[in-house]
Amino acid sequence: MGSLLRGSALRGLRLRTLLPVLAAGTPRWPRAAHSTEGESRTRAVGRYPVPNKKDMPYDIVELMEEVEIKTGFLPNVFQAMSHRPAEFRAFFAYYDTVMNRDSGRLSKADKELIVVATSVVNRCPYCVVIVNWKLADLSDRDLAMLEFALAVCRADDITEEHFQKLEKHGFDREDAWDIGMISAFFAMSNRIAHFVGLRPNPEFYSMGRTPRGERGKEEGERG
Numbered sequence: 001m002g003s004l005l006r007g008s009a010l011r012g013l014r015l016r017t018l019l020p021v022l023a024a025g026t027p028r029w030p031r032a033a034h035s036t037e038g039e040s041r042t043r044a045v046g047r048y049p050v051p052n053k054k055d056m057p058y059d060i061v062e063l064m065e066e067v068e069i070k071t072g073f074l075p076n077v078f079q080a081m082s083h084r085p086a087e088f089r090a091f092f093a094y095y096d097t098v099m100n101r102d103s104g105r106l107s108k109a110d111k112e113l114i115v116v117a118t119s120v121v122n123r124c125p126y127c128v129v130i131v132n133w134k135l136a137d138l139s140d141r142d143l144a145m146l147e148f149a150l151a152v153c154r155a156d157d158i159t160e161e162h163f164q165k166l167e168k169h170g171f172d173r174e175d176a177w178d179i180g181m182i183s184a185f186f187a188m189s190n191r192i193a194h195f196v197g198l199r200p201n202p203e204f205y206s207m208g209r210t211p212r213g214e215r216g217k218e219e220g221e222r223g
Helices: 058-071 076-081 085-099 108-121 140-153 160-168 173-196 202-206 212-222
Strands: none
Touching: 058 076, 058 085, 076 085, 076 173, 085 173, 108 140, 108 173, 140 160, 140 173, 160 173
């Protein structure tokens, strides 16, 4: 975030990894009041009002402006979460923690695959326009990882058998923690989006994910 976030509560968040935050919602969007008069983002993003920028805490404004400058648009999840500043900070700080952990055996592509699969199961409209993970060319390793992630997402009974299946494909207990935490976080994120009626940005429909070719490259580098 550079010097803009120096000294703020959001210092340390990595801008480029905040962009894939998925916004689940319902197909029938409510008409919610939007209070940012005079700004380009005049359409409602959900059921709850978005504060005027001048009324937002400075560190949140800094992050939102930085995201918009870098990407050309502001993902609606940032506006929606600004309704509760303390929860905004906690949400994005924890996102950064679970998605940017450098150690372990999960690549960036692995993490994004977990996010997509979890969000599809939770009926995320944004994911409808992304390739269905069930139809993708997935390895046995991928399938074992997703089986565990979706068991967490669905609140299935987690048994030793789940961990043993992961171990057969090279995942240890710490990797299982990472898989479970990413799935659990995005299950929460999807459910927040459902009840607030969060609208996906139109820009999300043209954004791609990590290509499969790059996925193999990342895994080779980790090996």
